[in-house]
Amino acid sequence: MGKIEWAMWANEQALAAGLILLTGGIVGVAGTFRGxxxxxxxxxxxxxxxxxxxxxxxxxxxxxxxxxGQYCFTVCVKSFGPVTRNYYVRAFLHAAICVPGGFMLAxxxxxxxxxxxxxxYLGAAIRGEQWEPILPRTATRKAVGxxxxxxxxxxxxxxxxxxxxxxxxxxEGAAYVNPVDVTANEE
Amino acid sequence: xxxxxANEGLSIFVILVWLGINAFLFVHFYMAFLTDRWLYxxxxxxxxxxxxxxxxxCLNFNCMLILLPVCRNLLSILRGTIQCxxxxxxxxxxxxxxxxxxxxxxxxxxxxxxILAHLFNFEWFMDGQLNRNSSLLTFVLSxxxxxxxxxxxxxxxxxxxxxxxxxxxxxAGVTGVVITxxxxxxxxxxxxxxxxxxxxxxxxxxxxxxxxxxxxxxHGFGRIVRxxxxxxxxxxxxxxxxxxxxxxxxxxxxxxxPEFAGNPPMTWKWVVGPMILYVCERMVRFYRSQQKxxxxxxxxxxxxxxxxxxxxKGFRMxxxxxxxxxxxxxxxxxWHPFTLTSAPEEDHFSAHIRIAGDWTQALYEVCxxxxxxxxxxxxxxxxxxxxxxxxxxxxVFRYEVVMLVGxxxxxxxxxxxxxxxxxxxxxxxDDVFTKKIYFYWLCPETQAFEWFADLLQSxxxxxxxxxxxxxxxxxxxxxxxxxxxxxxxxxxxxxENDPITGLKQKTLYGKPNWDNEFTTIGAKHPGTKVGVFLCxxxxxxxxxxxxxxxxxxxxxxxxxxxENF
Numbered sequence: 001m002g003k004i005e006w007a008m009w010a011n012e013q014a015l016a017a018g019l020i021l022l023t024g025g026i027v028g029v030a031g032t033f034r035g036x037x038x039x040x041x042x043x044x045x046x047x048x049x050x051x052x053x054x055x056x057x058x059x060x061x062x063x064x065x066x067x068x069g070q071y072c073f074t075v076c077v078k079s080f081g082p083v084t085r086n087y088y089v090r091a092f093l094h095a096a097i098c099v100p101g102g103f104m105l106a107x108x109x110x111x112x113x114x115x116x117x118x119x120x121y122l123g124a125a126i127r128g129e130q131w132e133p134i135l136p137r138t139a140t141r142k143a144v145g146x147x148x149x150x151x152x153x154x155x156x157x158x159x160x161x162x163x164x165x166x167x168x169x170x171x172e173g174a175a176y177v178n179p180v181d182v183t184a185n186e187e
Numbered sequence: 188x189x190x191x192x193a194n195e196g197l198s199i200f201v202i203l204v205w206l207g208i209n210a211f212l213f214v215h216f217y218m219a220f221l222t223d224r225w226l227y228x229x230x231x232x233x234x235x236x237x238x239x240x241x242x243x244x245c246l247n248f249n250c251m252l253i254l255l256p257v258c259r260n261l262l263s264i265l266r267g268t269i270q271c272x273x274x275x276x277x278x279x280x281x282x283x284x285x286x287x288x289x290x291x292x293x294x295x296x297x298x299x300x301x302i303l304a305h306l307f308n309f310e311w312f313m314d315g316q317l318n319r320n321s322s323l324l325t326f327v328l329s330x331x332x333x334x335x336x337x338x339x340x341x342x343x344x345x346x347x348x349x350x351x352x353x354x355x356x357x358x359a360g361v362t363g364v365v366i367t368x369x370x371x372x373x374x375x376x377x378x379x380x381x382x383x384x385x386x387x388x389x390x391x392x393x394x395x396x397x398x399x400x401x402x403x404x405x406h407g408f409g410r411i412v413r414x415x416x417x418x419x420x421x422x423x424x425x426x427x428x429x430x431x432x433x434x435x436x437x438x439x440x441x442x443x444x445p446e447f448a449g450n451p452p453m454t455w456k457w458v459v460g461p462m463i464l465y466v467c468e469r470m471v472r473f474y475r476s477q478q479k480x481x482x483x484x485x486x487x488x489x490x491x492x493x494x495x496x497x498x499x500k501g502f503r504m505x506x507x508x509x510x511x512x513x514x515x516x517x518x519x520x521x522w523h524p525f526t527l528t529s530a531p532e533e534d535h536f537s538a539h540i541r542i543a544g545d546w547t548q549a550l551y552e553v554c555x556x557x558x559x560x561x562x563x564x565x566x567x568x569x570x571x572x573x574x575x576x577x578x579x580x581x582x583v584f585r586y587e588v589v590m591l592v593g594x595x596x597x598x599x600x601x602x603x604x605x606x607x608x609x610x611x612x613x614x615x616x617d618d619v620f621t622k623k624i625y626f627y628w629l630c631p632e633t634q635a636f637e638w639f640a641d642l643l644q645s646x647x648x649x650x651x652x653x654x655x656x657x658x659x660x661x662x663x664x665x666x667x668x669x670x671x672x673x674x675x676x677x678x679x680x681x682x683e684n685d686p687i688t689g690l691k692q693k694t695l696y697g698k699p700n701w702d703n704e705f706t707t708i709g710a711k712h713p714g715t716k717v718g719v720f721l722c723x724x725x726x727x728x729x730x731x732x733x734x735x736x737x738x739x740x741x742x743x744x745x746x747x748x749x750e751n752f
Binding site: 004005008009012013016020023024027028031033034056059062065102103104105106108109112113116 | 299302303306307309310313349350351354364367368371372374375376378379380381384385387388
C-alpha cells in the first residue's frame, strides 16, 4: 500500500460527509425538530465543508482528474495558502466542525462521517501529503530546432492507405505530389 | 434505430424490468401501510411511516440482487449454458459489473429515503412521549403497554430520553448506524478515482459488505415497527374507536385497549439465498487457488511488460478468456485479472502483465525481473489462479467475419485469438467458420510493439507460406510519434518492410478513419453478421458502437462486443 495518497480518499469521504451533514441539517430545520439550531449550524457547516472539499488536489504521481467546474473553487481554496494546503489543519478543522452535529439525531450521521474523514486526513498529514491545486498547464510550445523554419502542418508522414495501395498495381501513376487533403490529427 | 435495438435492446429491457420491480415494490408496500392495522401508528407518525417502509422493501430486493453479479464462477456457468440458446443473452452477462453499480446506486438512494423518513419517525415518536397530555391521542397511544412492555406501540418508552440515545440503544438503531457507515465507506472508496489508482483501498474497504449484510439481517430483529395485532383488530375497530380514545377499556364501551406487536423480520428471507451463493463462490475461488500452478517461464518484454508462462493440471481455456492471479508472497487477499495471451492449443497458458501499480511491480521483483542473471526455477514464487472466466472474445469464432480492435495493452486477448486461429488452420483447414479477420491495433508508442510484433511476424510468414495471406488483414496505427521519428519514417517510406515492426504490412499513423473502414468492410461482406470486438478505452467503445449502429444496413449487421475491465 506504499503509493496510496490517503488524501484522495479523505477528500471523497469529506465531500460525502459534507453533503450528508447538509441534508440532515435541512431536514432538521424544515421539520423544526427539537434542537433545530444544531440543524441550522449543520447546514452552514455542511455547505462550508462541501465548498472546501470540492476542488480535488493534484496527485503526486499520475494524472489528476478534476471535478466538473472546480476551477473557481480551486482558486478560492488556494488563496488561503498554508491553511488549506496543510492536512493537519484540515484534520483538526473537520474534527472540530463535526462535534456539534453529534447533538441531534438528524446530523449524527454527518458528524460521524466527517469524523472518519478527519481521521483519514490525519493519516495523510502524518505521511507528509499536501494539497496542491490543479491549475491549467500554461501552453508553452517547445522551441523548435533552428533549422526547421516551418514545421510541417500535416501530421501523418505518409499519405493515406488508398494512395499507397495504388503503387503496387500502377507503377506510372506511382509518382505523385501529395494531393490529398490530409486532415490534422484531432486529439 | 433498429440496430440500436439489436445491440442494446436486451440491456434496456433488463433495466426496465428491474426499475419496474422497484417501482412496484415501493408502491405496494407504501399502500400496505395505509391500511387500518396501521392507523394508530400513522396517528403518531403520519405519512413518514409508509415513506420509511416502502424503501425498506426496495432495499430488501436490491440487497438480494447486489451479490449476484459478482459471483464470477456462477456467471461463467450460466454463460456457458445459455450460450447455445442465445448469444445475445449470454453477452448480457458481460455487463455484470455495470448492473452491480446500478443496484448499488439504487441501494444508496433508498437508504437515503429510508433514513430521512426515520428521522421524522424518531422525532414524532419522541413528541408522543413529551406532550404528556391525556387529551391527546398521541400520548394515550404512547402510554399503552407501559405495564407489561409487550403490547406497546411507541418504541420510545419514556420521556427522559432523546432520539439519539434511543437510536444507540435499540437493535434497529445500532445496526442501522453501523450498516449506513459501512455503506458510505464502501461508496466513497469505490469512486472511479480511488478504484483506478488505489485498488487496495477499494478492495479492502469493499469487504465491509460482510458487516453490511450481517447488520442488515439483524436490523429488523427488534421488531420496532409496530401495528395493531389481528386479535386486537377483531375487538377494537380503529375507525370507530379512534375518536373515543378517552374511554378505551372503560366499562361499557366496545373499545378495549388496542394491542400492538411488531412484524417479524423479513430481510433474511430475501438475502439468505444470494449470501449462500456468494459463500459458495468464495469457496470455489479458494479451492481453485489451492491447485498447484507452476511458472514455467518468465519473459521480460520492453515497455514494462512481464510475460508469465504457467502450467496447471487440468487447466482448460477458450480464446480471449481471463484469469485472476494471486501471489501469496505479495499479498494473500489480492487477486488481479489478466487476459490470457496463449492459445488453447498450446501446452501452457500465459499472461502478459503490464507493470502499472504496487502489486505488478512487486510481482516483477519477486519473479527476478530486476536481476540480470537467469533465475533458478525454484526461486520463482508460488502463484494461484482462479478461472478461466469467459468474456466476449469467446464468441469470435461464431462470426463469419470479425473486426478486432485493440488499443495499447488491450491487444492482449487478441494475441490469444490470433494464435488460436493459426493453430486451427494448421490442424483443420476448412472447419473454421470464421473466414476473414480484420485486425486493428492502436498504440501510442513504438516500444510496446516488440512482443506482439514477433507474433505477427511469425503469423505473417506462415500464412504467406500456406497461401492464406488473405485470411488476416491487420492494420497497426501509431497514434503518437516524435518529430525525430517522423523524419526516419519519411526516409524509409519506400522500404519493403516497415521500419518499426519489420512487417510487410506498413504501420499507419494517426487514428483510423472508422467510417471508411466500416464502409469498406460492409461493402465487401454484404448480408453477413460482422462481429466487432474491442478491448480498449470507453471513448473508443462509444465511437465504435456508434459506427456499428450507423453502418448496420443493407444486410450487413455489425454487432459490437466490449471487454469490460
